[in-house]
Amino acid sequence: MSRVAHDGSGEALAALLARSHHTSPDGLPMLVDAAARDLGLEGARILLADVQQHLLVPLDDGHGAARALGVEGTLAGRAYRETSVRVAREDDGLLRIWLPLINGIERIGVLEVTARGDHPGPEDRCRALADAACLAVVAKSGFSDTIVRTVRTAPMSLAAELVWSILPPRSIGTDRVTSSAVLEPAYEVGGDAFDHALHAGRLHLAVVDAMGHDLAAGLSAAVAMAGCRSARRAGGDLHDVMTAVDEALARWIPDRLLTAVLGTLDVADGLFRWLNCGHPPPLLIRRGHVVAGALEHPGELPLGLGAAAEGARRTVHTAQLEPGDRILVHTDGVTEARAFDGGRFGELRLTDHVVRAAAAGERAPEALRRLVSTILEHQRGRLDDDATIVLVEWHPPVPAD
Secondary structure (H helix, E strand, C coil): CCHHHHCCHHHHHHHHHHHHCCCCHHHHHHHHHHHHHHCCCCEEEEEEECCCCCEEEECCCCCHHHHCEECCCCHHHHHHHHCCCEEEECCCCEEEEEEEEEECCEEEEEEEEEEECCCCCHHHHHHHHHHHHHHHHHHHHCCCHHHHHHCCCCCCCHHHHHHHHCCCCCEEECCCEEEEEEEECCCCCCCEEEEEEEECCEEEEEEEEECCCCHHHHHHHHHHHHHHHHHHHCCCCHHHHHHHHHHHHHHHCCCCCEEEEEEEEECCCCEEEEEEECCCCCEEEECCEECCCCCCCCCCCCECCHHHHCCCCCCCEEEECCCCCEEEEECHHHHCCECCCCCECHHHHHHHHHHHHHHCCCCHHHHHHHHHHHHHHHCCCCCCCCEEEEEEEECCCCCCC
């Protein structure tokens, strides 16, 4: 029997989860702190990553950003970046422990726990508490302005509010496949959006870039996401998804075009299928190098033309991936981002960053977080266009000898 069962920790955690059902989002910090004390710890607080993943902000304790910790340059940030446990001993002998809060593979923040240095086995109890706290936060996030306001450091434009409301988690995955995404400028995004989902042994992927940078662009992106999901969930293939988006845009938001990459990856065998509708081609990264032109094909028309595009070629391309391959899909706001001297960020700099991250063993969510920070630095924190990146990695288990 585990230590958790012996020392009553299981009952304490079960009580936390049971009480969380009837606790308001505002009450979660007190609930988790009380559970920590029930576990023989000195206390705990929840810190959530802000929208841009620059800060770890205490879940509404009345101080917000004033007590936030940086994702860079702190042990708490290191726990978040590396999804690892970090421990510091305070002058008074107490241990301060930071544990990542992970929903699936999506990082949402860290749990900061204080414990007596002489207490046996605090890490096991801390890990279990972090898992329970994460479940409670995620369960409340869908209807909590408290949590949403905690992770924002600025007001959002109307278009950005619309786009973020329809986005999936930034990272999803299994033991065979990982898909991670980033989107900037977070508070002013207009027409970019992404989708990824797992169903029936396939990863479904969509990256779209609507014309313009206004509310109509945000509406176009939202309609495209709805069209993708509606056709996909009805059992449609890539052609059906493309047709649904094309016809919906032409009918409801005429005179607005949208480029897109729509794809599926068979998780079992690594077969990648995709349509490219006027979008920058996906990139294939294999064994630390970009395979030049591997996923590049002649351009096809963007979506939103409806009947005007009848008879236009719509080719489903295929590529066989090898274990460890990464597919990178981006919008043109990434490579076209210009510094004040006029220099573009460019595809070479983009791929070099991803290749170096892969060589260093960096996980996709962290590689993209650092990449988008580099792009923002290139433009001194101000993007002229939306920049979206999705990085998919196929990593099936290695067969036993």
